[in-house]
Amino acid sequence: MADDEDTDVPLIPELYKPAALLPIAQLRDQLLYTIETFPVTIVVGETGSGKTTQIPRFCLDAGWCADGKQIAVTQPRRIAATSVAARVAEELGTPLGQRVGYSIRFEDVTSANTQVKFVTDGLLLREMLVDPLLNRYSIIMVDEAHERSLSSDILLSLLKKVLRKRDDLRVVVSSATLEAERFLDFFTPDEGEKVHGKSKEDYGKIISIEGRTHPVEIQYLLEPTNNYVERAVDAIMSIHTSESPGDILVFLTGREEIDDCIDMLSDRIADQSPNHQKLLTLPLYAGLSTEDQMFIFQKAPPHTTKVIISTNIAEASVTIDHIVYVIDCGYVKLRTYDANLGIETLNIIPVSKASATQRAGRAGRTRPGKCFRLYPKTVFAQLEEATFPEIQRSNLAPVVLQLLNLGITNVVRFDYLSPPPSSLITRALDLLHSLGALAPTGHLTKPLGTRMAELPLEPMLARTLLCAATPAFSCLDEMLSIAAMLTLQGNAFVSHDGGKKQLDAARRKFAVAEGDHLTLYNVYEAFVKSGMSVAWCREHSLNHKNMVKAVSVRKQLAHYLSRFGVAASPLSSSDVLRVGGTPLAERIRRCLTAGFFAHAARMKSDGSFTTVDGKTTLWAHPSSVFFHRKAEWVVYTEIMETRGKVYVRDLSAVEMEWLVEAAPEYYRVRDGGRR
DNA sequence: GAGCACTGC
Incomplete structure (x- = not known):
C-alpha cells in the first residue's frame, strides 16, 4: 500500500481501494453531464465514496484541461491536500508534481504540466488577490464544504461572484447530506432572475453518492x-x-x-x-x-x-x-x-x-x-x-481585512453563506480603523492597510511587524523572529516524557524580566544557534517540528517585507543596540505596544490584571513569565476564557506613556467614557 | 494562582 510508505505524511489516510470498485464509478456519466450542463454541482457523498479522488479524474479524462486550464480541488487541511494528491497521481501513474500536484503554504509541488491541483482553501483565497477571477481554472471543487470553515465559507461566496462573471467556470461543492440544499440555494439565482441565461432550475443540481462504509x-x-x-x-x-x-x-x-x-x-x-x-x-x-x-x-x-x-x-x-x-x-x-x-x-x-x-x-x-x-x-x-x-463565532478582523483587500468595500452587505452578527463586523471594522488600516472612506489605507492584508498574520501582529521596520523602532530582525514564534500559539514547548516540571524548568532557562516576547526571541535564537538540532530541542523540552515551522514562517514573512521594499534599517552592528538612546529590548516592547495597544492590562496587588476599562479581571497564563513575576502595565497578544477564567498569554511589560503615545486617539476616547 | 478543541495563509 502506497500510503504506508509515504513517510512525509505523518498521519496515515484512508485505506487504498481500487478506483473501479468505488460506487462513484457508476455515476461517472451522470456527474460529467451535470458538470457540463450546470454551472454548479453539489455532490453529496459520505467519506469512503471516492468523490475527492475520482471527480477530478473524470473531469480530466473528459477534457476539462484540454485548453491548458487546470482543475483545482480545495481541502480544509494540508494533510488532506498532500495525501489525496499523492493518491490521484499514483492512480494515474504519473509522478507527483507533474500532471497532478498540490500546493500548500511553504510547499508548491506543481509544474507547468500540472492539470489537477490540490490546494488548501486558505491558499486559494490568497491566490485570488493575484487572479481575482481564477482564470487559470476551468473547474473548482470545494471539498468538505459542510465543515463550514471560515475560509471555505468565504471562498464559496467569492466563487458565487466569479460565476456571475465567468460562464465557462464550473464549481463543484462537496458536502454532507444535511447542508446540500443550503449550498444549492445559495448559488442559484433568485426566482425570476437569470444568470448567463440560466434560471434557478438550470443553474445547479445535487448528486448523491453512496459511501462504502460498513453498518x-x-x-x-x-x-x-x-x-x-x-x-x-x-x-x-x-x-x-x-x-x-x-x-x-x-x-x-x-x-x-x-x-x-x-x-x-x-x-x-x-x-x-x-x-x-x-x-x-x-x-x-x-x-x-x-x-x-x-x-x-x-x-x-x-x-x-x-x-x-x-x-x-x-x-x-x-x-x-x-x-x-x-x-x-x-x-x-x-x-x-x-x-x-x-x-x-x-x-x-x-x-x-x-x-x-x-x-x-x-x-x-x-x-x-x-x-x-x-x-x-x-x-x-x-x-x-x-x-x-x-464565521458566526469568530473574530472577523482578519476576514474583513482580506475582503477589503479584494475590493469588497461593503463587508456588511457581502453575500455570506451565513451572515455573521453585525456586532462581529462592527468590532472588526473598529479594530482595523484603530490600527490605521482603514481610511474614513472605508477603503484600506495605502500602504499600511494593504500590506497588513497581504501578510499572513492577524492584524495587530501585522501592524507590529510593519512598525518594527520604521526608523523609530528599528527592530525588524528581532520582530520577525517574535512574530514567527507567536504563530506557534503557545506550542513551542512540549513535554517529551510527560514531565510538567521539566517543561517549566526548560521555560525558565529562556525567561527574561521584560516578558514573554523577548523570551520567545531568546528561544528562537538559541534554536538557530543549536543548528536546528533535534537533540537540543529534546533536551530543552521544545517541539522540534514547530520550531522548524517558525523558521519557515520567519523566512516567508521576511520575503513579504522585502517585496514591500521594507528592510531592516542599515545600522552598523555597533548602532543596533541603541537607536536615539533607546536600547533594543525597549524598542521591541515599544513596537509591540504600537500593535497591541488595545490589549493592555494593569497588574493588581494579588497578581491578577484588569483591563483598561476596569471591567474584566485577567490572569496571566501559567506559561507566562508574569505568572510569577511582577509588572505594572503589560500588553498581551492572546486572550482566552476557559472555565470561567480569562487568561492572557504572551505578555510584555510596557509603560503607560507608550500606550498613550501609540494610540492617543484610542486612549483619549476611552477616558471620555466610551463603553 | 495552575493550564489550548481544531484548522489555515
Whole structure:
C-alpha cells in the first residue's frame, strides 16, 4: 500500500481501494453531464465514496484541461491536500508534481504540466488577490464544504461572484447530506432572475453518492449522565468484557478529560485477571508531539485491544483504521468570540447531529461496528443539525481585512453563506480603523492597510511587524523572529516524557524580566544557534517540528517585507543596540505596544490584571513569565476564557506613556467614557 | 494562582 510508505505524511489516510470498485464509478456519466450542463454541482457523498479522488479524474479524462486550464480541488487541511494528491497521481501513474500536484503554504509541488491541483482553501483565497477571477481554472471543487470553515465559507461566496462573471467556470461543492440544499440555494439565482441565461432550475443540481462504509449499530444510554468520563470508562470495560475483540475510539473534549479517563481506566484494569485480553490506552490530541501521536497507528501486540482516547481531532483530521467500537460523549470544545469584550471563549457544548454521525462512522471503516453514545436517544433528536459556522463565532478582523483587500468595500452587505452578527463586523471594522488600516472612506489605507492584508498574520501582529521596520523602532530582525514564534500559539514547548516540571524548568532557562516576547526571541535564537538540532530541542523540552515551522514562517514573512521594499534599517552592528538612546529590548516592547495597544492590562496587588476599562479581571497564563513575576502595565497578544477564567498569554511589560503615545486617539476616547 | 478543541495563509 502506497500510503504506508509515504513517510512525509505523518498521519496515515484512508485505506487504498481500487478506483473501479468505488460506487462513484457508476455515476461517472451522470456527474460529467451535470458538470457540463450546470454551472454548479453539489455532490453529496459520505467519506469512503471516492468523490475527492475520482471527480477530478473524470473531469480530466473528459477534457476539462484540454485548453491548458487546470482543475483545482480545495481541502480544509494540508494533510488532506498532500495525501489525496499523492493518491490521484499514483492512480494515474504519473509522478507527483507533474500532471497532478498540490500546493500548500511553504510547499508548491506543481509544474507547468500540472492539470489537477490540490490546494488548501486558505491558499486559494490568497491566490485570488493575484487572479481575482481564477482564470487559470476551468473547474473548482470545494471539498468538505459542510465543515463550514471560515475560509471555505468565504471562498464559496467569492466563487458565487466569479460565476456571475465567468460562464465557462464550473464549481463543484462537496458536502454532507444535511447542508446540500443550503449550498444549492445559495448559488442559484433568485426566482425570476437569470444568470448567463440560466434560471434557478438550470443553474445547479445535487448528486448523491453512496459511501462504502460498513453498518454501525448505535446504542444510547437510557438516562442522561452528569459524568460522561466515568460512563466512558464503564463503556470501555463493558466492551472489553462482553464484546468480540476490536479496537476502541473514545471521543472526549479535552486533554484533562483524556488524562482523567486514562487514570480511571488503569485503576479498573488493575483489578482484571492477568490472562485476560489486555487493554492498551493511548491519548490523542493536537498538543502531543508528533512521535507521541504516531503510537496510535501502531498495531497492538497480540491479545491486546487498542483504546484511543481522543479529542475532536479524530473526527475529521486523523483517520485510524481498524476501529470497531466508538464511544461518543456527545460534547465538543468549541471556540466562540464575544464581540463586546473582544474575548474568545472555549466552551464545552453538545455536538451536532452531523458530528455525531461522523464520529459513529469512524467505527465502520473496515468492518461492521458499534457506536455507544453516552446520552439518551431523545437528546440526539434535539441536537442541532450542523455545527454553528465558524464565521458566526469568530473574530472577523482578519476576514474583513482580506475582503477589503479584494475590493469588497461593503463587508456588511457581502453575500455570506451565513451572515455573521453585525456586532462581529462592527468590532472588526473598529479594530482595523484603530490600527490605521482603514481610511474614513472605508477603503484600506495605502500602504499600511494593504500590506497588513497581504501578510499572513492577524492584524495587530501585522501592524507590529510593519512598525518594527520604521526608523523609530528599528527592530525588524528581532520582530520577525517574535512574530514567527507567536504563530506557534503557545506550542513551542512540549513535554517529551510527560514531565510538567521539566517543561517549566526548560521555560525558565529562556525567561527574561521584560516578558514573554523577548523570551520567545531568546528561544528562537538559541534554536538557530543549536543548528536546528533535534537533540537540543529534546533536551530543552521544545517541539522540534514547530520550531522548524517558525523558521519557515520567519523566512516567508521576511520575503513579504522585502517585496514591500521594507528592510531592516542599515545600522552598523555597533548602532543596533541603541537607536536615539533607546536600547533594543525597549524598542521591541515599544513596537509591540504600537500593535497591541488595545490589549493592555494593569497588574493588581494579588497578581491578577484588569483591563483598561476596569471591567474584566485577567490572569496571566501559567506559561507566562508574569505568572510569577511582577509588572505594572503589560500588553498581551492572546486572550482566552476557559472555565470561567480569562487568561492572557504572551505578555510584555510596557509603560503607560507608550500606550498613550501609540494610540492617543484610542486612549483619549476611552477616558471620555466610551463603553 | 495552575493550564489550548481544531484548522489555515
